[in-house]
Amino acid sequence: MAATANAKQEVEQLLQQLPDDATLEDIQYHVYVLEKIKRGRADIAAGNSQTTEQAREKLSRWLNH
Structure with a gap:
């Protein structure tokens, strides 16, 4: 979908793609x-993103507590 499309246009495009x-x-x-x-x-x-390795390390810390 185009980056400049507004929400209504995006939903209209989505509806056209659905069966x-x-x-x-x-x-x-x-x-x-x-x-x-x-x-x-x-x-x-x-x-605001993390690498896969950073996410794995964070998940590992959560699971070990």
């Missing part, structure tokens, strides 16, 4: 995933 028999639950799920991807990309652009 005609998509349920409301399917649509909600895809909108949810789309939003999570956008937030993740924004976090990465802002430098």
Whole structure:
């Protein structure tokens, strides 16, 4: 989806890509995933991310406590 598209345009594009028999639950799920991807990309652009190794180390500390 285009980076400059507004939320309504993004949902319209999403709806065009889904099959005609998509349920409301399917649509909600895809909108949810789309939003999570956008937030993740924004976090990465802002430098708020970790390497896989950093994430493994953090998870290891959580699991060992």
